[in-house]
Amino acid sequence: MERICGRRCQEITTDELDALVTHIADLPDVLIDLGTGDGRFVLHTARAHPARYVIGIDACRDNLYEASRRAPANALFLIANICSLPEELAGLASAITINFPWGTLLTGLLEEGSPLLTSLARLARPGATLEIRLNGGALIEAGYSLEAGGDQVRRLARQAGFRVAAPQPLAAGDLRAYPTTWAKRLAFGRDPRALYLAGRYHFEESEERTKIPWHAHSR
Numbered sequence: 001m002e003r004i005c006g007r008r009c010q011e012i013t014t015d016e017l018d019a020l021v022t023h024i025a026d027l028p029d030v031l032i033d034l035g036t037g038d039g040r041f042v043l044h045t046a047r048a049h050p051a052r053y054v055i056g057i058d059a060c061r062d063n064l065y066e067a068s069r070r071a072p073a074n075a076l077f078l079i080a081n082i083c084s085l086p087e088e089l090a091g092l093a094s095a096i097t098i099n100f101p102w103g104t105l106l107t108g109l110l111e112e113g114s115p116l117l118t119s120l121a122r123l124a125r126p127g128a129t130l131e132i133r134l135n136g137g138a139l140i141e142a143g144y145s146l147e148a149g150g151d152q153v154r155r156l157a158r159q160a161g162f163r164v165a166a167p168q169p170l171a172a173g174d175l176r177a178y179p180t181t182w183a184k185r186l187a188f189g190r191d192p193r194a195l196y197l198a199g200r201y202h203f204e205e206s207e208e209r210t211k212i213p214w215h216a217h218s219r
């Protein structure tokens with residue numbers, strides 16, 4: 001995993017990650033945005049909520065030079081494949097967002113037993129919120145109708161330990177107001193259909209996090 005700050009991208013050693021995580025784990029409100037894209041949502045959220053620590057993770061560094069260069073002290077950008085995150089991040093997030101996923105980020109939400117679902121459950125603190133916004137066009141490319149895709153994501157997130165409410169449609173106005181680049185693209189594009197799912201991680205005290213393995217799948 002690498003930390004990105006403008007054009008500088010540095011591999012994080014296990015010791016550095018331990019130190020970083022020790023600091024972050026004590027903070028009451030840590031949002032992790034998975035598949036953060038160009039980082040616009042992280043910048044917006046970190047500036048709007050200075051008491052919140054916001055981490056954006058994406059596999060692609062090219063779109064993150066600008067946002068990571070301008071990141072305030074309560075924002076951090078990491079380059080990693082979300083399907084194989086380091087063990088140290090376990091239990092860090094009080095909130096998780098996935099906005100308009102594609103590629104393995106989307107298929108990982110749609111496939112039974114995927115490493116992404118394991119990653120989600122491992123990242124979450126007990127009671128952590130989960131918000132997922134799905135792009136109808138991306139679901140169709142993945143072989144699902146909007147309704148079937150939303151239901152499948154909900155079913156698998158519930159299996160992974162999140163209590164998720166029924167998917168809600170997002171209107172073009174909702175998309176326009178939402179501070180991510182893809183929300184705007186959809187709102188002004190030809191097919192603005194999108195869904196919103198919200199849930200909370202329901203952690204049974206009897207479960208042991210260490211029994212849930214991280215999988216090291218490549219993208």
Ligand SMILES: C[S@@+](CC[C@H](N)C(=O)[O-])C[C@H]1O[C@@H](n2cnc3c(N)ncnc32)[C@H](O)[C@@H]1O
Nearest residue numbers: 035036037058059081082099103105180181182
């Ligand atoms: C459609 S973009 C959405 C970006 C942003 N969330 C937004 O709303 O503007 C999907 C993002 O997911 C990232 N992504 C897809 N699969 C991933 C994976 N396995 N690990 C990390 N990032 C991934 C892509 O690199 C891309 O930036």
